[in-house]
Amino acid sequence: MLVKWAARVVVLATAASAASTPRRSFLPPGSEPSEGLEDQTLYPDPRLFDDTLDALKVLQEAYFQPWVGTWPSAIDWTAAVMGSHIAGTLKSLSKGLEVLGRDQVEDFKKKENTISLYFSQLIGFYFGQDAFSLRNQAFDDMLWVVLGWLDTIKFIKEYSKTHYEANLRVADSTEPLHNQTWHGELWSPAFAHRARIFWHLASTGWDTKLCGGGMNWNPRLTPYKNAITNELYIAGSIAMYLHFPGDSNAAPFGVDYDPELPDTPTASEWAPRDPKYLAAAVKGYVWLASSGMTNDQGLYADGFHISGYKRGSNNTQCDQRDEMVYTYNQGVLLSGQRGLFEVSGRVEYIQEGHKLIQSVIRATGWNLGRNQPVDNLQGLFPGQLPPWHGLGRAGVLEDACDAAKKDHISACKSYLGWLKHNADAARRARNLEGKFGMWWTVGLLGSITTTNIQIGPDTLPKMDGAVDYRNKGVPNEPEWTGHPTRQSGVFDGIHGPGQRPMGESSNDGSSTFVTRGTIYPDPNDRGRGRTVETQSGGLAVLRALWELSKLR
Incomplete structure (x- = not known):
């Protein structure tokens, strides 16, 4: 679940609106950084850019298979999320190469080759994506598809405008290479068509008979109005309004499609900036805001069941909340809030987004005012976990199972310390192949291994009313308790792989799990170990830090 939230934490920061609104602070009283901290800007660091590029390289070389056009170890919906991550990272890479300056990039051909390499893999994924299977899955799965291809269209549009618009001129027979847009634009209609198909399929999940509205999670199971499906509906709908370029492809109605028939959509219904997409986003947001989906900490719980539904009662109210809290339920909504603000200019959307962040x-146990964890991490004995704070510990995001423009940007910059703290933890959770683990916190706590973890009452999440298949604990099996024969080792901070004795640290304070003559089992090797999903999560947090560090 860590995969999505890290990617979404910078949605508000990377596209500040030009709308004119009264000045006001987005930080609540007591959250303002201490004197001097607000001026500590993390300017773009080339090493961070290199780390981001390396994370992308490992993700694609280790997990993507061009011959099938997908990440075979991913499931359908997480593969769709990969598409969003790749498209977003391509956008950051393109802009980052400009920020670093041409003197640090030998020539445009190398830059274009890098962009085209990963973009070609997105094209391959268009054909490798199991679109037929996804049409029959849950509504949230369908909406991940919508966001993925709209994110790709956004990248195509921005990249082409930045680098190829100058080529568009009156045709000149002596200059045959002019008058060409970027080749990626050829694929926008296909990507738009898939986004349109899946948005319309997913929109059938909206229901007013139960709970007064809201999206159902799955068309074939007991009604469940959950946070992620509704957040995706909001984010996907406003993205369709803002970025869908239109679609003239009549499929899936086939060659017998007749625009005169009353029951089949016409091409005009698939035009850009269609008000129905905006209306859907607003409708979804109003329902979610009034649904009571947030807990006492201001975090979104997983969703609502309807008590007595299986027993045939007449109850139609969402009155049985699943208290399980996941990271992705806190991040996806930010995209919707940012988009709604862009369209309406209502600063409340941005304020509510900052409140959620x-x-x-x-x-996570982070004090924004002091810009540091609330707990003393130096006082922990080997194997001791810091206290659980609701969605993480030690200032690092975890899942329980593992505005005026100036003020808006100022508030975003105040999150830099926390985001850098998470990125540093993630980098220390890499192995010698550059693969990220899922449990980032362990990167900061070098004494934690699978054999010495100390569990106490304050280190476990409170699970009352929460439903998750791992709530009853981790199985006492080798794949979860550790692999003594599996070599472990973590990346040495931001400077690359290294193996030093435990307790001997690099200049940046990092250490490894490797000590003299002994291999400590790495907690991030448990279960499925490092996966395509954990790699994309690492990529996402590095990209997030890179984007925020460019704010002025």
């Missing part, structure tokens, strides 16, 4: 940061 700050709730998440507090729930």
Whole structure:
């Protein structure tokens, strides 16, 4: 679940609106950084850019298979999320190469080759994506598809405009290479068509008979109005309004499609900036805001069941909340809030987004005012875990199972310390192949191994009313308790792989799990170990830090 939230934490920061609104602070009283901290800007660091590029390289070389056009170890919906991560990272890489300056990039051909390499893999994924299977899955799975291809269209549009618009001129027979847009634009209609198909399929999940509205999670199971499906509906709908370029492809109605028939959509219904997409986003947001989906910490719980539904009662109210809290339920909504603000200019959307971000940061055990963890991490004995704070510990995001423009940017910059703290933890959770683990916190706590973890009452999440298949604990099996014969080792901070004795640290304070003559089992090797999903999560947090570090 860590995969999505890290990617979404910078949605508000990377596209500040030009709308004119009264000046006001987005930080609540007591959250303002201490004197001097607000001026500590993390300017772009080339090493961070290199780390981001390396994370992308490992993700694609280790997990993507061009011959099938997908990440075979991913499931359908997580593969769709990979598409969003790749498209977003391509956008950051393109802009990052400009920020670093041409003197640090030998020539445009190398830059274009890098962009085209990963973009070609997105094209391959268009054909490798199991679109037929996804049409029959849950509504949230369908909406991940919508976001993935709209993110790709956004990248195509921005990259072409930045680098190829100058080529568009009156045709000149002596200059045959002019008058060409970027080749990626050829694929926008296909990507738009898939986004349109899946948005319309998913929109059938909206229901007013139960709970007064909201998206159902799955068309074939007991009604469940959950946070992620509704957040995706909001984010996907406003993205369709803002970025869908239109679609003239009549499929799936086939060659017998007749625009005169009353029951089949016409091409005009698939035009850009269609008000129905905006209306859907607003409708979804209003329902979610009034649904009571947030807990006492301001975090979104997983969703609502309807008590007595299986027994045939007449109850139609969402009155049985699943208290399980996941990271992705806190991040996806930010895209919707940012988009709604862009369209309406209503600063309340941005304020509510910042409120949610700050709730998440507090729930990791991070003090925004002091710009540091609330707990003393230096006082922990080997194997001791810091206290659980609701959505993480030690100031690092975890899942329980593992505005005026100036003020808006100022608030975003105040999150830099926390985001850098998470990125540093993630980098220390890499192995010698550059693969990220899922449990980032362990990167900061070098004494934690699978054999010495100390569990106490304050280190476990409170699970009352929460449903998750791992809530009853981790199985006492070798794949979860450790692999003594599996070589472990972590990346040495931001400077690359290294193996030093435990307790001997690099200049940046990092260490490894490797000590003299002994291999300590790495907690991130448990279960499935490092996966395509954990790699994309690492990529996402590095990209997030890179984007925020460019703010002025």
